[in-house]
Amino acid sequence: MRINSKLLLAVAVMPLLFTATAKAELNVFACEAEYASLAKTLAPSADIYSATTAMQDPHQVQARPSLIAKMRQADLVVCAGADLEIGWLPMLQMKASNPKVKSTDEGLFFAADQVETLDKLASVERSMGDVHAKGNPHLHLDPERMLTIAQALSAKMIELDPQNSSEYQQSLADFSQRWQAKIPQWQEQAKGLAGKKVIAYHSSFRYLFNWAGIEQVADLEPKPGLAPTSSHLASLLTRAEQGDVMAVIVASYQDERGAKWLGERANLPVLMLPMSVGGNDQSKDLFSLYDSLFALLNGVK
């Protein structure tokens, strides 16, 4: 049995002999697809990995082996923050043993730290459901906030990889110019939506609605994080019968059943909106994601 233990030791030591090959490019781990897309725009030659897709609820992600392996190699981790990834990010950080990305002083970047969040709470109790004291973390659907986040992310990239700072500055300038040119178009498209009322699932589109002036009059979830119950749906039906609601809205990673039930009975259209890049066929980057969101919302008759 001595041989066995020696063998195991040999196996354990072997990989220490391989040192990681030095990489010229920045290795970026994004918690959500929207930040992977933003990072790609700001650092076209970086190696970028997204931990989740637009079809996955970022509140509930498994700290699975592949994510640990990716975070182990990352120079920069980009996440929404405001405790959105509280259930899995700290565990990944611990398991990945990568000191480069453990703190925001170094290679960790939270979008929510760069802008004001909406709906901050002075106190949080478990009975309120799955709420975030630091405010709503789904902040990538506000064009102005996204621009501020892009500037801060670009600065972080330059801080981590100063040799390529001119490339990052150029990419940011390109992005800012294109983005600022788009904002008036989206404002135009949002005009017809201002003042409209919707029933939606969770507060996923809080920032988009806020920016476009849409009012979410009810939530399919009885409490944040809880699935729709039949009694709650019944109360939503009563609300919908007032006749002022434009549509029932769910995000690409949310269950449609409750919304469909309500839509059929209240005779309301049900819209599935892409939550992020890749949430539908049209959303290939942040620009086309916003285009698709406004096209879908304006398509409601």
Add this chain to the structure above:
Amino acid sequence: MSALNTRVSLLALACAFSSYSVMAEDSSLTNPNISAVLDGYYQTGDRPLAEREEGFGLGETELALSANIDDNFYGKITTVIESADGETELNLEEAFIQTLALPSGLSARAGRFLSDIGYLNNQHKHTDSFTERPAAYRAFLGNHYYDDGIRLSYVAPTDLYWTMGVEAFSGDSLRAADEHGDRDFDDVGVFTALTKIGGDIGVESSWQLGLSYLRNENGLAYAEEHEDEEEEVADEHEHSHSASYTGENTYIADFVYKWAPNGNYKYQNLTLSGEYFRVTDIFGEEPGHIDDGLDDHEISDDDYHEGWYLSSVYQFSPSCIRRCALWRSGYL
């Protein structure tokens, strides 16, 4: 010999399973993460070597505190309150610090903590899908193995997840039976070496394979006590955190496969897992034992214990879990 082979049909309900936690991404000593878990249950029937009894009962009540002590260290304390046989026990299950800033994928942990061997062992019991740990865990590791010691881990910088670890523990709870109380046990009795690899298959599936080896210097039962020891184990019903079956070498192979539609775990997901345990070198001769040729039993190198389980859990929203398991433990 077949105490554990009895198939008992059981109905176990772990209801009123509630947890409360306050967490922050930036925990600190003045703002630690706090979690409490209460676990009440009702169960018909009894399982061998089980911690839970028939009827209504309270499982483990757990209170945990954890925080980043500074940029370089993380600390955690978990206390567990258990009532069994009419007595209430307070156990310190975890009290450790872990490094956060070692370079090159290395990390070290010291104090009292759950060993990383196998798949289930490093997970807290309240996160289990089943009310009891598989029989192999109950028999060989005393439900779950936590101990005082140190660990060194390494994560390779590869796209395929690959981690390795070595641990050293006092090993008190895994000592072989010592009926006369005169045995001279090693103070650092348990050493482990383990490795895990894992990855994704497309967007929807992920997997992990693990191999662990546990060397227990105090695991050998002395042949003289051979017969007595077995009698004692078979009669043992009292509440215990110690392993009931020990040996010098334990090998564990484990696998996990997880699936969720689109990789979205919110509404539905499936977990398949299984582990195989083999415990060898169970009986030995006491040092200084003189073979007088009169022993009527022979010590065989082929003696071993083995146990395995397979489990599948299908979870679908809103919060329903369908689960089935195949528990087995042979040669016990």
